[in-house]
Amino acid sequence: MQQTLSPQPNLLTHNTSNIQVIRRDGSTTLLNIAKIRSVVEWACEGKEVNPITLEAGLTTRLKNGVTTREIQDNLIDCALGMCSPSEPEWRYVAGRLHIWNLWKDVIVSRGYGYGDYAKTVRLQVEANQYDRQILTYSTEELSLAGTWINQEWDKDYDYAGAVLLTKRYLLPDELPQEAFLTCALLLASVEAPQQRLIVAQQFYEAIARRKISLATPILANLRIPNGSLSSCFITAIDDNLESIFGEITNTARISKNGGGVGVNVSRIRSTGSWVMGKKNASGGVVPWIKLLNDTAIAVNQGGRRAGAVTVGVDIWHLDVPEFLEMQTENGDQRRKAYDVFPQLVITDEFMRRVVAKQEWTLVDPYEVRTKLGIELATLWGEQFETAYRQIESELDQTITLYKKINARELFKEIMRSQVETGMPYLAFKDTINRANPNQHEGYIPGVNLCCESFSNVKPGVESHCCNLVSINLANTEETELPNICQLAVRILDNTIDLTNPPFAASKNHNDKYRTIGVGCMGLADWLAKRRLTYDHLSEISYLFEEFGYWCTHASMELAKERGAYSAFAGSEWSKGKLIGAKPLEWFLENARDQERWVNLSQDIQTHGIRNSHISAIAPNTSSSLVQGCTASVLPAYSKFFYDKWAKGAVPIAPPFLQDFFWFYPENKSLDQRKVVKAVATMQKWIDTGISMELLFNLNQGVYFPNEPERCLKAKDIYETLILAWESGCKAVYYIRTVQKDDFKESNDTCVACAN
Structure with a gap:
């Protein structure tokens, strides 16, 4: 309820009769208290705040020659200053006052609103x-x-x-x-x-x-001439100079247009390999990664921000140890790359050996290719395991350039880097490729910048290219979900025909696969409104069953209208398999509403499907602020906190904090195994990926209230990461940590990608 108004505020009794105010057009007038009160009441309307306290806070800031903008800015400062966990709605008052400024500025500039x-x-x-x-x-x-x-x-x-x-x-x-x-x-x-x-x-x-959020490249670039609308790109580099420099050029083109790019370098020969028949001549992958690093800095998206590049390498590559050290301070600075975002592409066989504490062999892709005829980077699953066992059987005979290392110790080095820097990202290659509907046309080498969007890549021929939107669950009711999903899919399919891909291989991919990524944000708000938690896996599963069904159904309906994507024949979709290339039997066992999945499978086999990949959940860190909801599908970092911006601290809080305070868990103190289990539950209904950050609080007693001296150990983080792999999560995005109750953030790359 709105608070009862107190007697007339100080603003009326303050001597303001002779104060001259400078308007936005430069003219002057006497201060009109009634106008200020009118704006204040307008800004506070419908919010649980007392407008009189805002008026009272302004009285000491009025002086002769004050501008209308200064008055408005002072009101904003007052509102922000009164914002608190008990009165979070002052941030909406400040937002309205900021919009009022915009309205007035536009009227002055162009003459009308x-x-x-x-x-x-x-x-x-x-x-x-x-x-x-x-x-x-x-x-x-x-x-x-x-x-x-x-x-x-x-x-x-x-x-x-x-x-x-x-x-x-x-x-x-x-x-x-x-x-x-x-x-x-x-x-x-x-x-x-x-x-x-x-x-x-x-x-x-x-x-x-604010039921559908357009990704930044669409919202920022669609209206301007020749804007690129795609958010996510992935390229792969072959082991030759033409491919290397060609993909560096393509990375520059992507960065120029504001996209985020993943570059897989696993085919490039390792340090100490042969060049032109001479052993020990190769400098390995790091010098080429450094060129990608410098490209990201140099091509700075029209001066708005530096480019954003994640570089992926497979876990068997001989240069993995140096790859893990390329962002440390010690060592040869000429072999450092501080501005890229490293990712490791990890196979099930490696993870099994980590669990069993067995040896792992790092090899040179060039030697394996030339001596055994195996292009290891293209293999996954049983094909990879067969080839890898063959390679290990040839050590010291055919294969001479290798290194043996304990898999568990290598994983510890990965974890150490993650806790210190937030990276590398982890992409579970076999899980990703098992769910690939286009296995008949190739393989997926790694993940994009935010770890949620990926599909087939062929160096120089096809580069993954994807457009994104997100459905705002905080503002969307269950009855609206079918229609909102249909609109989201239609928006993205139209975007494919409107965008201008920055180079030929990305256009080839767009035309062939018509990959899109409908995501979600505001899950924490959806749960809070229903007094649910992240432990309610059944309710979460059904929500995402609905989401997955209606997005897939919408793409099938578009295929009726516009035709299937050109690579549909021979795909897992064409065989009657559904989300994640899973057989219909899985849906009969796991879906709440089985019959509709049977009908959908039959319809897709009859009519095709318009988009090869349909759903992908991005991090939405920034765009969720515009949408007024919590980011992505993760819990809110905190119920209420101040984010440091260039012009000061800005209050951040979930939208329904006032009414559902106790139903917002704080991620900074939440057991991350709950997050992993929830994400794994959603992943079953998402055909591409989910941007899953994990946040570990390193302070004492946070996870162990009965043991105040105990803090999180490496073993706990290890078990959480193993759980992510075992549960079917496709990737791990950032690892973030809380130390001394201070949120330690890594760089916000998702601005360049999904947001």
Whole structure:
């Protein structure tokens, strides 16, 4: 309930009669207390806050010559200062005041606010800020679309979301609803002419009401001329100079357009290998990784931020020990790469040997290729295990360049690096490829920058390319989920036809596989509203069964309308298998509603499916702030905390904290085995991957309340990582740690990818 108003605030009794205020257009006027009160009451409307306390906080900040912007900024500062775990809604008041600033600035700059969308489009096209594709629509159609705009939806943002939206995504002289409407119209522009306005309105309402979140490349680049819309890319490098420098160039092109890229280097010969017949001539993978590192820095996405590259190497590669050390401070600085994000691509055989404390052999791919005719990087599962046993049987006879190491000790080195730096990421290669619906066309070498999106890659021929959106579970009710899933899949399939892939191999992939990634955010909020926890695996499973079913069903329906993806014939989909290339029998045993899966399998075999990969859950660290929900599917780090931004500390809290405080577990003190089990439960219904961060609190007594002196040990982290592999998780993203109750964060790479 809103608090009862106290007697008239100090603002009325303060001597303000002679204060001159400078307006945004430069003119002056006498201070009008009524106007300030009107704005304050507007900003506080419907929130559990007392507007009088905000007015009272402003009185000491008024002076002659104050600008209207300064008054507004002071009100924002006051609201932020009053925000607390017991009164978290002040952050929404600050957000509304920030949006008010935006409205006024745009009115001063262009002479009007909302109300003439067709004129806005014309002006933005003339200024070369909007792509001329928007003129596919007539002036009459644009005017009609302008009537859909609901200015009230601008009031839904808290301060963090409002600032990120205006600073990162809006163009000059653009308002939020104009941005969302323009995106919706462009996304619908590939629809049939008689349908596109109907579809565009559905897109707009889902985006503007924050039920569907567009990934950063779509929201930021769709409106501008020649913008690239894809979030995630993966390339692989062959063991020759042409391939190496070709993929470095492609990495630069991806970075220029704001995408995140994964580069697999497992085929490149190791340190000490042969070059032009001379042994010990090769410098291994690290010098080439350093070039990728410097490319990411040099091609800085138009000055917005440095590029973001994850470099993957298979766990059997002879250079793995140096790969693990390339971000340490000691050693030869010429062989360091501090700005890439390392990932290790790990086989089941290695993990089995880790558990059994057996030996593991590191080998040179070039020697294995030339002497045994085996391209080890392309193999997984039983084929890999057979080839690997053959290689080990040839040691000291055919294979001379190798190193034996205890698998458990190597895994300890990996863990040590993860605790110190957050990385390397871990990609479980066999788990990923078993779930690959396109095994008939190749294999998946590793994961993307955020560990959730991946598919077949062929060096120089096909580079994984994927577009992403996320469904906001905090704002979406169960009855809405089928329709929202259908809209999300349609948005992404349309995006494939609108985007301009940055190089030929990515276009080939787009055209062949039509890979998309519909994800989720706000699971912690969905659970809190229902008074559930991350232990409620049955409820989580059914939610994601619904999500997986309706996304897959939507892609099947699109195949009826537009045709199946071109590599469908021979795929696991074509054989009647469903999500994760699992046989129908699995769904009959595990699904709550079995009959619909039987029908879906039959429909896909009859009509095909439009997209080879459909669902992928990204980290959404930044975009979740704009969406006003918790990030991705993980618990909130804390119920309430301040994030340090350039202009000071900003309060961050889940959306339903006021009503469901006790149902938000804090990830900073939550047993991560619960997180792993929950993610593994979701993964069964997600056909690509889930960006799973693990957060370990290293302080005493956090996980062991009855043993106040006990803290987390390496054995506990080890067992959690083993559980992730055994439970069917496809990858482990960052390992983060809490030390002395201080959140130790690694770099936020997901801004360049999904967000």
